[in-house]
Amino acid sequence: IVSFARDPGNEDLPQPGSLEHYGDGVLWLKGSHIHAVGHYGDLAHQLPSDAHVIDYRGKLIMPGxxxxxxxxxxxxxxxxxxxxxxxxxxxxxxxxxxxxxxxxxxxxxxxxxxxxxxxxxxxxxxxxxxxxxxxxxxxxxxxxxxxxxxxxxxxxxxxxxxxxxxxxxxxxxxxxxxxxxxxxxxxxxxxxxxxxxxxxxxxxxxxxxxxxxxxxxxxxxxxxxxxxxxxxxxxxxxxxxxxxxxxxxxxxxxxxxxxxxxxxxxxxxxxxxxxxxxxxxxxxxxxxxxxxxxxxxxxxxxxxxxxxxxxxxxxxxxxxxxxxxxxxxxxxxxxxxxxxxxxxxxxxxxxxxxxxLSLDNYIGQLAPSYEADFVVIDPHATSLLARRTQHCTTLGERLFTLMMLADDRAIYETWSNGQCQHQRD
Ligand code: GUN
Ligand code: FE
Missing domain, CATH: 3.20.20.140 (Metal-dependent hydrolases)
Known part of the structure; x- marks a missing residue:
């Protein structure tokens, strides 16, 4: 899970605190909104027993x-x-x-x-x-x-x-x-x-x-x-x-x-x-x-x-x-x-x-109380993307690879208002 709490600035590395990245994260929805976001280890035990859990291991979740x-x-x-x-x-x-x-x-x-x-x-x-x-x-x-x-x-x-x-x-x-x-x-x-x-x-x-x-x-x-x-x-x-x-x-x-x-x-x-x-x-x-x-x-x-x-x-x-x-x-x-x-x-x-657009109280971040609008990205969507991603050592390189080489094939799912609106066939 990757989300920006603030402008990362113009340096090669993001300003401290501007980026939230959970390598093994949970995005917890309640209805149309985000209830919580965090590390799997911190949140997993709080999930209700009847929670519907979807496993997106190997994917990357970002705001829509x-x-x-x-x-x-x-x-x-x-x-x-x-x-x-x-x-x-x-x-x-x-x-x-x-x-x-x-x-x-x-x-x-x-x-x-x-x-x-x-x-x-x-x-x-x-x-x-x-x-x-x-x-x-x-x-x-x-x-x-x-x-x-x-x-x-x-x-x-x-x-x-x-x-x-x-x-x-x-x-x-x-x-x-x-x-x-x-x-x-x-x-x-x-x-x-x-x-x-x-x-x-x-x-x-x-x-x-x-x-x-x-x-x-x-x-x-x-x-x-x-x-x-x-x-x-x-x-x-x-x-x-x-x-x-x-x-x-x-x-x-x-x-x-x-x-x-x-x-x-x-x-x-x-x-x-x-x-x-x-x-x-x-x-x-x-x-x-x-x-x-x-x-x-x-x-x-x-x-x-x-x-x-x-x-x-x-x-x-x-x-x-x-x-x-x-x-x-x-x-x-x-x-x-x-x-x-x-x-x-x-x-x-x-x-x-x-x-x-003055919509930053509603969308644009993955954080509690925000509307659940997000994308599930597949960094291995094509053989070329998978090859190039394999050679990335940092999150910055992985994101840059997506920015230059990805297209709609890398959009695995698109969610809006807590509902899956698009699923790649
Ligand atoms: N300027 C006025 N109308 C248009 C439009 O439809 N497209 C673009 N690119 N520029 C415009
Ligand atoms: Fe235009």
Whole structure:
């Protein structure tokens, strides 16, 4: 069992006390929550005689992975060849999102996406629907059936998009209705979702900001400074704003529950303003590589105190797996002279992402009173993984091997709310 109580820091070894590791451990559940975690020798004799004991010897248990930025409606356009952001949106993304006007399609894709997500070991995500409110009803319904802790929102988009995807004034009313129906309903939360500055009028962004001012428990997700063509377009559309972030600040969209995807092309002034507001940037390494968007500077984030999280950004991302996201993050880091340790990577994917989403009282750690969301990892899932793992002498090496070589085959089981939601066949 491995769980991070705190940020392990940026050294090669984790800060003392940041990591909990039980080589021979017990994860004791009571219903949907964790009751106790500890060494087998300490806890075994306390277990009630009728306890249902599952033996996972040889496996590794970690908190469920968290994905802070992903588009469920883009599952079917993953790996669409050859374009950068703005062409990719027009050629592939917008036509695909038009299909979500159909409720059966939205239901089918919600379930297909959740199956894939759980197969990859991800138990919580912050998700974009399409601009159709029904796409979000379908997704929330599918999450509720599986009792998942999830954040979702309806895309707001009232200009510079195909007619079939633009919402106009009804976008805000539809968001309000979805908030009423779903926000705080069990483990579900609503994330207000203006797509990005080029596809919302100032009026729509102001109205989104009013929703947030009205209820401080709502989340906010959008995109920021991903691509150079996008930067030029925003400068042209908002000549009165001093920079891209100011467009969002002026609408009241920047706060402690705000996630801005990408944030590659920022200066230190914008980074510090994000840090001051407690917002986070979703680092989407496989997406940034796929669309050729650029290399996220983790070191600059650290220097300015700007929080960042790890995310897949499917469908521009190429990997729904948290392992795949960390592998891409490591590769981006190497190109920037900033290699990523396995400690930082797995802390980020679990506790770090939970904290940035203000969910760290519920998920992200294996500790008493936390919700029982966890993955059972099989370090011997493939012959190659088994060979490489055999040559590891430390936990750090074993985790790094998983980060670079593992995929969904290494996810033996995924549990959420105390129930097994995925079992590898
Ligand atoms: N910017 C605006 N919309 C999108 C989207 O769907 N994906 C990505 N990667 N960037 C965006
Ligand atoms: Fe995105």
């Amino acid at each position: 992975f968290i994905d802070t930025h992903v588009h469920y409606v883009q599952l079917d356009i993953m790996a669409s060849y050859g374009r950068q952001l703005l062409d990719w949106l027009n050629d592939y993304t917008f036509p695909e999102e038009c299909r979500f006007a159909n409720h059966e399609h939205a239901e089918a894709l919600s379930n297909a996406f959740l199956d894939e997500m759980l197969r990859a070991g991800t138990t919580t995500a912050q998700v974009f629907g399409s601009s159709h409110p029904g796409s979000v009803d379908a997704f929330f319904t599918a999450c509720q059936k599986r009792q998942l802790r999830m954040l979702v929102g309806k895309v707001l988009m009232d200009r510079n998009a195909p007619d079939a995807l633009m919402d106009g004034v009804s976008g805000i009313a539809d968001s309000e209705r979805l908030i009423q129906d779903w926000h705080g309903n069990g483990r579900l939360g609503y994330s207000v979702t203006p797509r990005f500055a080029p596809t919302s009028t100032k009026m729509q962004m102001d109205a989104a900001g009013a929703l947030l001012r009205n209820d401080s428990s709502l989340w906010l997700q959008t995109h920021l400074a991903e691509n150079s063509g996008e930067l030029d377009w925003v400068a042209e559309l908002f000549p009165g704003s001093r920079d891209y972030l100011a467009v969002y600040e002026e609408a009241g969209l920047v706060g402690p529950r705000s996630t801005f995807a990408h944030g590659i092309h920022l200066d230190n002034d914008m980074r510090k303003r994000l840090a001051d507001r407690g917002a986070n940037i979703a680092f989407c390494p496989s997406s940034n590589l796929f669309l050729g968007s650029g290399l996220f500077d983790r070191e600059a984030a650290k220097q300015t105190g700007m929080a960042f999280t790890y995310a897949s950004d499917i469908g521009a991302g190429t990997d729904l797996s948290g392992f795949g996201t960390l592998k891409a993050a490591y590769q981006v880091g190497q190109l920037c002279g900033q290699p990523l340790t396995a400690w930082q990577g797995f802390y980020g994917l679990t506790h770090g992402n939970a904290k940035a």
